[in-house]
Amino acid sequence: MDVNKITLGYWSTKGLGSASRQMIIYAGVPLIAKIYKVLPKEENNQIIYEGSSWHDNDKIDLKKKNSLINLPYLKYFKDDKEFIISHSNTCLTFLGKEFGMFGETQEEEIECEQLLQETVDLRSIVTRFAYTHFNSKDEELLAAKEVYNTAFENSNSGKLQKFEHWLSSKDKSKTKLFLVGNKISSPDFNLFDTLDLYCEFLLYYNFVENADNNNVFALLEYPLISDFFNNFKQLPKMQKYFASELYKLPFTNKGAKFGSGKSGITWNPSIDTDTTPDEIIVE
Ligand SMILES: N[C@@H](CCC(=O)N[C@@H](CS)C(=O)NCC(=O)O)C(=O)O
Structure with a gap:
């Protein structure tokens, strides 16, 4: 790509910014990860989080260039x-096209x-839950169980089974470690990041006995998803991301109940x- 560095702006979380950060690092293009932080503020005896570090600053100038x-x-x-692009899937599409992915x-x-x-669709099941505050622990656990069922039910209505079937229906001569063709592409990064978030959810709520980061999807009887997830973690070009501060960020922002x-x-x-820090540079 004929670009010597890319700035990616997002909150101090993984959230919708994570897959794009991963792709830029994977492609070997220097990344300037611009970080915005929400701050706690008391309102009507309640703590809320305000995002003026973004809304009252860079957003104002960037909005003049892209409404x-x-x-x-x-x-x-x-x-x-100068190009300024927003919307997470558009960012991933652009990066994919520029990087041949x-x-x-x-x-x-x-x-x-x-x-x-x-x-x-898969990610939004768990993020909707993550940002809901429940009146009791029982209500939270009930809602967590619903997320678990919606995402992992191995029937026609389950969400993750779509990806398992997608991988199993691929041309047998090609590797099943990537979603499209036999090489890495934008949706692989998005699926990996979403699975990583689900992994934290499954381990936190202890839905699967004896589960850890490496075996949780296999124990749930998603063998191809498990291979995809474990292979992705081993990809040599992903190691720079895993070693960076960006991988240590929480999945959700401070107002979220989970993550x-x-x-x-x-x-x-x-x-x-x-x-x-306000900027994390990965070269
Ligand atoms: N469809 C958009 C959703 C973007 C969005 O909702 N961004 C949230 C964080 S996940 C935000 O705080 N945006 C800042 C703003 O509204 O200016 C995408 O996929 O990027």
Whole structure:
């Protein structure tokens, strides 16, 4: 790619920015991860989180250049022209096309597009839950069980089985370690990141006995998803991301009940401090 660095702006979480950060690092293009932090504020005896570090700052200038500006956004120069792109799937599509990671044929490109959308559906089941606050632990556990059923039910209505079947229906001569063709593409990063989030959810709520990061999807009887997930963690070009501060960020933002603190727990403003720098550079 004819670009010497890419800026990716997002909150101090993995969230919708994570897959794009991973792709840029995987492609070997220097990444400037611009980080915005929400801050706790007391309102009507309740702690809420305000995002003025984004809304009252960079957003104002970026909005003059792209009215749709949102987090995540990408900013880069190509042939002296500045590009500013928002919407997570658009960022992943753009990066995929620039890096040669968006299928090799028109048919594969359409596969990439569908798979990106499918991953949004899979992710939103757990993120909707993560940002809900329940009146009691029982209510929370009941809702967590519903997420578990919706995502993992091995029937026609389950969400993850779609990906298991997608992998099993692939041409047998090709590797099943990637979703499209026989090489990495944008939806692989999005699926990996979503599975990583589900892994934290499954371990936190202890849905699967004797489960760990490596065996949880196999124990749930998703053998191809398990292979996909474990292979992705071993990819040599992913190791720089795993070693970076970006991989240590929580999955969800501070207002979330699940995934905003360490290993799934809720962020606690009276004991936790967000020490993430305003910029993380990975070269
Ligand atoms: N469809 C958008 C959703 C973007 C979105 O909702 N961003 C949230 C964080 S996940 C946000 O806080 N945006 C900042 C803003 O509204 O300016 C995408 O996929 O990027």
